[in-house]
Amino acid sequence: MVTGFENRWRSLLPWVVSAALLFYVFGYRTNWTRLLEALEHADAPRFVLFAAADRLAFFMAWALLSASALRRFVAHVPIASVLAIRGGSELARAVSNPLADAAYALGLMQLCGGRLDAVIASALIPGICHFFVMLVQMTIALPLQRAGADRDVVASVAVTAAIMWTVLAAGVASVLLVRAGRLRSKRLAVVAQWLERFPPR
Numbered sequence: 001m002v003t004g005f006e007n008r009w010r011s012l013l014p015w016v017v018s019a020a021l022l023f024y025v026f027g028y029r030t031n032w033t034r035l036l037e038a039l040e041h042a043d044a045p046r047f048v049l050f051a052a053a054d055r056l057a058f059f060m061a062w063a064l065l066s067a068s069a070l071r072r073f074v075a076h077v078p079i080a081s082v083l084a085i086r087g088g089s090e091l092a093r094a095v096s097n098p099l100a101d102a103a104y105a106l107g108l109m110q111l112c113g114g115r116l117d118a119v120i121a122s123a124l125i126p127g128i129c130h131f132f133v134m135l136v137q138m139t140i141a142l143p144l145q146r147a148g149a150d151r152d153v154v155a156s157v158a159v160t161a162a163i164m165w166t167v168l169a170a171g172v173a174s175v176l177l178v179r180a181g182r183l184r185s186k187r188l189a190v191v192a193q194w195l196e197r198f199p200p201r
Contacts, residue, residue, distance in 0.1 A: 017088045024095075025091050025095075059086065059087070059090060061126075061129075062130070063086040063087075065125050065126040065129060066082055066108075066125070066126055067083070069125040069126070070108070070111075070112065075113070075115075077111055081111055082108070085107035085108060085111065086104060088103060088107065089103045089104035089107065131164070132168070134164075135161065138157055138161040139161050142154070142157060142158055142161065
């Protein structure tokens with residue numbers, strides 16, 4: 001009886017938290033007067049369309065990657081529960097970024113029975129994917145800068161992209177060398193073994 005109640009409460013808690021945060025963000029945190037004034041001077045339909053598509057795509061991709069990592073490495077958790085936890089944490093981001101990250105980590109730990117490796121598994125895979133996507137976006141954006149763009153900004157983006165490509169190349173090369181036996185490193189060997197459990201596709 002207690003176990004059934006705990007399981008039911010554990011599945012309902014993310015939705016309760018999400019509803020409470022949604023009420024707080026749109027009921028108290030949002031300044032509707034200023035928002036409506038800003039929309040009067042903007043192309044509202046196009047802005048809402050692109051903004052909603054961007055956030056929805058990012059949210060779904062990150063949440064599904066997190067759920068995939070959890071189900072592969074930790075426990076066979078419901079995907080809907082991971083989506084609910086992620087949604088609640090994104091609502092908490094309107095209050096504080098650290099609070100949102102802490103709420104997401106705590107929710108995943110509770111979902112997986114208090115296991116810390118759940119947080120690591122769910123955060124590392126989407127984090128690597130996010131790093132690579134941002135790197136590709138920065139690289140593509142470099143030649144597309146408008147003629148009057150600030151040179152300092154363009155230079156900083158170029159330097160950042162170069163550093164990120166260097167870090168990526170060094171990481172991939174190190175793992176490949178460890179797998180081939182040409183480089184000995186206990187830490188990199190652990191990383192190489194761990195990556196073998198998650199096919200690149």
